[in-house]
Amino acid sequence: MKILTDIKKYILLIITAGIITILPACSYENNSGIIYEKQEIVASLLEPYREVMIIFSSGLGSYSPVSVVNGQLIGGIEYEGQWYIEVNDESFPHIRSIQDIRDKTETVFTQSYAESAFYTWAFDRFYREIDGVLHRAVADAPNSWTWTADDILIEAITSDSFIAIAPLEWELDEWTDSVKFTFRRVGDNWRIDGVELGSFD
Numbered sequence: 122m123k124i125l126t127d128i129k130k131y132i133l134l135i136i137t138a139g140i141i142t143i144l145p146a147c148s149y150e151n152n153s154g155i156i157y158e159k160q161e162i163v164a165s166l167l168e169p170y171r172e173v174m175i176i177f178s179s180g181l182g183s184y185s186p187v188s189v190v191n192g193q194l195i196g197g198i199e200y201e202g203q204w205y206i207e208v209n210d211e212s213f214p215h216i217r218s219i220q221d222i223r224d225k226t227e228t229v230f231t232q233s234y235a236e237s238a239f240y241t242w243a244f245d246r247f248y249r250e251i252d253g254v255l256h257r258a259v260a261d262a263p264n265s266w267t268w269t270a271d272d273i274l275i276e277a278i279t280s281d282s283f284i285a286i287a288p289l290e291w292e293l294d295e296w297t298d299s300v301k302f303t304f305r306r307v308g309d310n311w312r313i314d315g316v317e318l319g320s321f322d
Contacts, residue, residue, distance in 0.1 A: 156275045159283050160273045160275060163273050163275075163302070166229055167269075170229050170268075182209070183257065200251050200256070203260070204259045205256035206256060206257055206259060208256060219250055219255065223240070227312070230312055234314050267289070268287040269287065269288050271288065272288055273285055274286040274287075283304050287299060297319055
């Protein structure tokens with residue numbers, strides 16, 4: 122009887138040891154799956170992000186002929202002291218109003234981040250609806266940059282947020298070679314809610 126009891130204890134010990142050995146592996150596998158899922162989310166927003174940056178950097182294009190003759194700007198219209206051209210960009214045929222720009226921007230960024238980072242300046246003078254038609258100012262806009270989908274680092278994962286660190290396509294300077302994004306869940310989707318440039322080794 123004692124032998125049977127000892128055998129049972131030995132079997133239980135083996136099973137317990139097996140469970141202890143297996144559990145960390147399962148946990149690691151699940152964690153890897155979550156990280157991969159988040160990396161895919163970040164990568165999926167790369168092209169939409171580039172499109173939004175075109176809107177707020179180089180600006181939407183126009184069919185309006187604009188030229189400078191004897192120091193005078195020819196083409197477009199003057200509105201409240203600023204020269205504007207009508208937006209008619211073949212690359213963005215669906216964008217014909219400020220609301221269209223908002224809708225496009227909020228496929229990438231949260232509304233609150235977009236308001237502070239883009240809308241406050243862009244809809245003041247850069248983009249205007251004149252007589253119901255979208256126009257863009259003939260003016261300089263902020264420089265743009267973008268990231269690559271390679272070697273995306275994911276950290277600080279919660280149920281409704283995570284941080285992603287991605288390398289820039291090119292270094293802005295010796296202290297800036299990557300970007301840190303804060304992602305937040307918006308309904309069933311993930312959107313960028315914070316951006317920080319730097320070197321995050």
